[in-house]
Amino acid sequence: MLIFGMPIQLLSTQILLGLINGAFYALLSLGLAIIFGLLNIVNFAHGAFYMLGAFGALLLLDHLAINYWLALIIVPLVIGLLGCVVERLILRRIYDLDHLYGMILTFGLGLVIVGLFRNHYGATGLPYSMPPALQGGFNLGFMFLPASRAFVIIVSVFVCLATWLAIEKTRMGSWLRSATEKPQLTEAFGINVPLLITLTYGFGVGLAGLAGVLAAPIYSVNPMMGSDLIIVVFAVVVIGGMGSISGAILTGFMLGLVEGLTKVFWPQVSSTVIFFIMAIVLLLRPAGLFGKQA
Structure with missing residues (x-):
């Protein structure tokens, strides 16, 4: 079956690859x-924190013979503490x-950080064995969906949605916003602003560490x-x-899909299409698609 002159298997495969890339873009840009x-x-x-997450899972x-599932919990916490x-x-x-x-x-x-790891491990990628539960996949009829890729997309969507809800819809999120906009007033209400700022940075880099663990079985660790x-x-x-939580999530997935589809219809510009889009957006809307105009 052809869609836009392309076999549906090829098109669906590129959409899948775009969603996977978009999942990592969304997690990292969210942090x-x-x-x-x-x-x-x-x-x-x-x-560098993303790389530390992948190496943390590998080490x-x-x-310590700690498997992938425990690493998904331990490594982001350690990276966040760092x-x-x-x-x-x-x-x-x-x-x-x-x-x-x-x-x-x-x-x-x-x-x-990158220099220290490169001096010790070199520039060659190191393999991370795929967990047995993520081996194999699902036959959707028009394509085969690897379980590992589906897991990455599901985890990314869940984490991004939970983070957005926590920041935009909870009391803790309102404390964080007020701590950055009016720290003196926030402290007057008995809120520990320095601690909130520390935890915010730790959570942001912890998301990068989580993305690194998710990437370890799919890409080589280097x-x-x-x-x-x-x-x-x-x-x-x-x-x-810049600074838009919802913008980071939606744009991450959207540009992953655009990049994947570009590899089908115009492969020569697939590695630079995101930067072309960035230039156009900055010309038309300097604050970004979801950013607030000054």
């Missing part, structure tokens, strides 16, 4: 949007400075995996609107 929207920090170390399996330490010891010292200092500092931190992805994720955040 970036939370950190920027609530802390006003452009976290260039995000790709737990190789050295993010809390980074915020307490390093980032807190530059909040009163220009935002450029935060961008440079996190960029340097990311380079240090020190450069975050560096290759983070530029695209920043483009996703800019298109959705």
Whole structure:
């Protein structure tokens, strides 16, 4: 069967690949949007934390025999705790400075982390064995859906939706927003603003660690995996609107699909189509699709 002159199997496969990429784009851009929207920090170390999540799962399996399912819980918590330490010891010292200092500092931190792992493990990818429960898949008639890919998409949608609800619809979310907009007034109500800021950064990088664990069985684990992805994720955040939680989620999945379909209809520009879209969006709407105009 042909759709737009293409076999349905080829088209559906590219849509699936686009959804998988979109799931990672959404998770990573969600963490970036939370950190920027609530802390006003452009976290260039995000790709390094994503890489740490994948390596964390691999090291737990190789050295402690901790399986993938426990790693999905342990690694994001450890990465989030590491993010809390980074915020307490390093980032807190530059909040009163220009935002450029935060961008440079996190960029340097990311380079240090990636450099340490690259010196120890090299640039060659390391395999992470697929969990038995995620092996195989589902025959949908027009395509075969691998269970591992379906799991990534489901987890990403669930985490993104739960995070959006927590920030936009709960009392904790309102405390976070008020802590960043009017910290003195928020503290007057007895709320520990510094602790909220620390936990926010830890949660944002914890999402990157979760994405790294999800990526470990699908992609090879290597020190450069975050560096290759983070530029695209920043483009996703800019298109959705810096600091927009819903914009990061929707744009992540949408651009993943656009990228996947472009590989079918115009493969020559598939690696740059997101940046073309970013340029057009910035020309027509500088605040992004879902961002607030100044």
